[in-house]
Amino acid sequence: TRKIPILDEQGRPRFLLGISEDITEKKRIEQALREAKEAAEAASRAKSDFLANMSHEIRTPMNSIMGMTQLLLETQLDQQQRLWAEIARNSSESLLDIINDILDISKIEVGKLELEKTPFDLFPTVEQVTDTLVIKAREKNIELLTRFGPRTPRYLIGDPVRLRQILINLVGNAIKFTTEGHVAILVDRYDSSADKATLSFQVEDTGIGIPPDKVSYIFEKFTQAEESTTRKFGGTGLGLAICRKLTQLMDGHITVSSEPGKGSQFFFNAVFPIDPSAFRYEKPAPDFSFLRIVAIDDNAKNLSILQEYFSAWKAKAACFMQGEEALAAMACAAEAGEPFHMAFVDYHLFGMNGKAFAAEIHTRGFPGLQLIAMRNCDPGNLKELEADGFHALLLKPYCPARLAEKLAILWATRRQSAAAPLLTRYSFLHDKEHPDANHAIDYSHLKILVAEDLKPNQIYMQALLKKYRCPVQVAANGVEAVHFVQRHDYDIVFMDCQMPEMDGFAATRAIRALSLRRQPFIVALTADAMQGDRERCLGAGMDEYLNKPVKAEKIAQILDTYARCCHVPASLFALR
Known part of the structure; x- marks a missing residue:
């Protein structure tokens, strides 16, 4: 109800005008809207909680399945057993892809998908x-x-x-x-x-x-x-x-x-x-203006890519789709006193394949020519390539940096003996990028604690770290983890986030509150995959964050990063 005074000529109130309005329906609608908004927010929260729980419940057993299958593949298996194990691994990876897609689309729907920077x-x-x-x-x-x-x-x-x-x-x-x-x-x-x-x-x-x-x-x-x-x-x-x-x-x-x-x-x-520190890493485009290169491939797309790279680097390049055409051009160039320095040839070339092309090269005699075999994905038999007379192998696909590096190394080694080893992708990479699975790097000087409540995941982490000769202790919950850290000097703690009695977050905060000679490097192991999980882990005091299923190469990266950053030789660890 609204009340309006009616005034006389002297400005004094004579009577009161009242206007009444029934706002029952309006209030009912407002209340309904409030309730609908609260219900929608509650549903969104419930959906987010459900997604987080489902992510954890699904990824936890997937961690064991994928991890143990990979460890199985690294043992001595016969051909049939290896086939079955590979099928199991590939199927579990496909299942994980489907799970990730479902979780991602659900995150999109609740507005939880954000990008890292x-x-x-x-x-x-x-x-x-x-x-x-x-x-x-x-x-x-x-x-x-x-x-x-x-x-x-x-x-x-x-x-x-x-x-x-x-x-x-x-x-x-x-x-x-x-x-x-x-x-x-x-x-x-x-x-x-x-x-x-x-x-x-x-x-x-x-x-x-x-x-x-x-x-x-x-x-x-x-x-x-x-x-x-x-x-x-x-x-x-x-x-x-x-x-x-x-x-x-x-x-x-x-x-x-x-x-x-x-x-x-x-x-x-x-x-x-653009990364503002890029100037520290960027290199000027290479100058290969002194190089004469011939490329032979029956795939026109790959030929055009090679031609573009060679032209950008100022190399003189001729491209052909047939070996016979290339040989004729090479003979003409040699007669003109401008022989080609390198020949890139697709090993599975239609018609005259790479093996036949190499044989023809050696029959005709092109002194000083370096032969580079191009193969699709699979390196094949490297000894066979060496026997055919190839000097290097270029695997497709390749990035320009790797191709330029290969050209530079080939040119620098052009006067070496013909018995020089075949140059492959791995010849000039750091050994740690492609470690031999049977000769894992020795991290026996690192003391590791694994805090994990589920037995299958404990077994997987122990087996994985055993490959690197790490001494490992296992805590079944957060309380045990804090107790062990008080009594032992660990380098790295792999901390599961969801454990009984005390979860990984509370355990990490408790460890950070301890007066220790030095604090361990704590790595979160979580089956959650929602936006904000990483920030929550780091906010609790953890140093790194790994999603389950945990892959062997991720663990290797953690060990390598810690070992390099600490700069502590193994001999000092032995003195503890």
């Missing part, structure tokens, strides 16, 4: 994508290629894990729907800003293509191009929907161009700040 190197990020999928490409005899435009910056700031996820989804799909030909990742830069780069990524294939009427909805959840495709090729139909959201979070967008029977091209762009 960390410095990263673009070249190895893309290389990790091809390394992940190279076996699938090799099984189908598909050439996997990469190409980086000359203006593409290497050192950026962003989320390399999510960028890899987009590329793995797109390249994995391309391999799945391609039966012959190639799948290529093409990267370019199309802006000129000094502090950030807009990169364009293209994944092209020579596969079955997508019908025009299906293109418009393939980025929707749970959809694929055809029902028959779902039955034949499998998949959840979530991958492209996730890719679309991730590209949007990277200030970009994703599109597709396709022609049935000829293949597809997926395009996406993303914006990354």
Whole structure:
């Protein structure tokens, strides 16, 4: 009710006008809206909690399945046993991919998916994508290629894990729907800003293509191009929907161009700040103007990539799709007094293959020529390549930095004996990048505590660390972990976050409150995979964060990082 005084001519109130309004319905609607909002917020919280719990409940047994299968594969197995174990490992990895897709799309729906901002190197990020999928490409005899435009910056700031996820989804799909030909990742830069780069990524294939009427909805959840495709090729139909959201979070967008029977091209762009410390690592483009190179490959895409790289480095290059044409050009160049220095030849060249080409080279005699075999993914028999007279092996796909490094090393060693060992990808990499599985690095000077309540995960972590000769103790809960740290001087504590009696967060805070001679390096092991989990772990005082399933290479990286950062020789550890 509202009351309004009515005044007389002298301004004195004569009577009161009252206006009454029934606002019962209005209040009912407001109350209903409040309740609906609270219910929606509660549902969102419940969904987030459910996702976190499901992530933990699923990833915990997956950690044991995948870990123990990998350890099994590192034992002495006969051919049949190895096949079965590899099937189990590959199937568990496929299951984890599906689980991750479901969790990611759920995070998107509740607004929990955010991107990291960390410095990263673009070249190895893309290389990790091809390394992940190279076996699938090799099984189908598909050439996997990469190409980086000359203006593409290497050192950026962003989320390399999510960028890899987009590329793995797109390249994995391309391999799945391609039966012959190639799948290529093409990267370019199309802006000129000094502090950030807009990169364009293209994944092209020579596969079955997508019908025009299906293109418009393939980025929707749970959809694929055809029902028959779902039955034949499998998949959840979530991958492209996730890719679309991730590209949007990277200030970009994703599109597709396709022609049935000829293949597809997926395009996406993303914006990354350039790492301000990049000047410390960036190298000027190499100058190979003194080199004369011939390249032979029946794959036109790979030839064009090689030609682009060689031209950017000022090398004089001639490219051919047939060995006979290349031999004729090489003979003419030799007669003119300008012989080629190097010949890159695809080992599985159609017609005159690499073996026959090498034999013809030695029959005709091209003194000083260095022969480089190109093979698709699989190095094959290296002794056979050496016997054929090849000086080096270039595995496809390759990044420009690796190719340039190989050219420089070949030129520097051109006068060595013909008996010099074959130059491969691994010849000039640091040994720790590709350690021999049977000769793991010795970390016996590091004292390790594993805090984990589940017996299968305890066994896995003990077996994994035993490979590196680490002395390991196991605590079954947070209370035991704190007790052990009080009594022993550990270098590293692998701390499960969810344990009975005292969880990993409380245990870490308790350890950090202790007056110790030195604090251990605490690594979170968590089956949670929600946004903010990493921050929560670091906020509790942990130094590093690993998601389950925990992979052996991640543990090796932790051990290596700790050993290098501490700079404490093994002899000093022995004095404790």
